[in-house]
Amino acid sequence: MDAYTPHTAADPVEFYGTQVNSRLLLGTAQYPSPAILAEAIRASAAEIVTVSLRRESGAAKAGQSEPGKALAGQSFWQLIRDLGVKVLPNTAGCKTVKEAVTTAEMARELFDTPWIKLEVIGEDDTLQPDVFGLVEAARILTRDGFQVFPYTTDDLIVADKLLAAGCEVLMPWGAPIGSGRGLNNPYGLRSMRAHFPRVPLVVDAGVGLPSHAAAAMEFGYDAVLLNTAVAKAGDPVKMARAFALAIEAGREGFRADPMEARDMAAPSTPVMGQAHFG
């Protein structure tokens, strides 16, 4: 399948001084195979992908050294580097400030980037952010030179505190990670857009359908970050392209200044000149 190519003029978005043309940030987990992951990234034209740090697997066990044995993480990293995309490492699964900060420090060395998608998870069933730990970790990391992309809720006061902590991007959830429920609180997301008109806002998590992503863009969001909706689709490559198209459509719709909704019908065909046959 052909890679997605934008139909409209360049409309870049900027994160911490770095401009990208794609408003789709794509996760790299749960794909059926590395080849399909690579093809999905190419089809989506995403320029930023999220990655994580995990214990290296496939390694020789202590005392049974097998130097040169293929390591799972190394081949994944080679695949990502070959695609030429920017990486946004995450602190997925971290439940304490200390875990998140240490993981971020290790990510910075490993991936050679000050960017970090900061997750401090408060609860297993919903994977809801622990916003108190999130603010504290964001403060520590920005002081240390990190450029933090915080995975947060749509709470405006938390958002204010994240900005005060030095964050220059906010990433509110649409719905719980991996749920595919879409935008659970459209009012909250719209309020956030209205309160922070100049802060890059990214809907992160919970998106299941291209229409969910289009809706976020119609609200004026700057980008959408998703993973499971593409990786777990029957055809991830086709879905990656569908999301790219939806995000472009939503963005163009927002820029076109949509009409106001109203409660009553208003005929679109002129009433004047209508024939009377009675």
Place this chain on the structure above:
Amino acid sequence: MKIVVNGEAAEIRAATLAELMAELGYADAIVATAVNGAMVRKAKRDATPIAAGDRVEILAPMQGG
């Protein structure tokens, strides 16, 4: 001596973190390391001693959302 590597007990000979990495086959791998919960930069692995009971984490780039 006995240490813990990535959550599993290990019997190792290395006296430093750099030696441990070589012993385990990670000498040339792109990984980040921590000892007892604190990150150890690659440049500091030579100067980081390993003692019995230490908990070592060796993390690599992985798929993530």
